[in-house]
Amino acid sequence: MVQTPQQRRANEAFAKKQEVKRGKPEPVIQKKVPQKSPISKFWLFALIFVVCGGLIAELLRIISGYF
Template sequence: MQAQTPEQRRRNAQFAKKNEAKMGKSEEQLRKRVEKVQKSPISMFWAAVLGFIVFGGLVFEALSRFFG
């Protein structure tokens, strides 16, 4: 058996801390907490970049068709 690395020890401590927070709570309480904590899968910066590419392209295309 090998000794734990400091990284494994740190992650095991984080896992234990997370599971201790769940102890004594019902599934309903845990589900409510998970729903509150969930973050968007894409940051606002990348959403803005994607919006600029899509809608900016549409605007430029409409302008080129209108004036061109």
């Protein structure tokens, strides 16, 4: 099947665009910026202290109740 003049022009334009793209390097992948935690370290440690401290205090109370 023979190309029509309109198809030939479209194919030539497409080939030119592809030729321009061949010489360009692929885009560089940007490094991700580390995401900031929504809770500060102080409050995180305070929460851990309260929870773990409460558990340890309960264990000591239970153990001391046996003696």
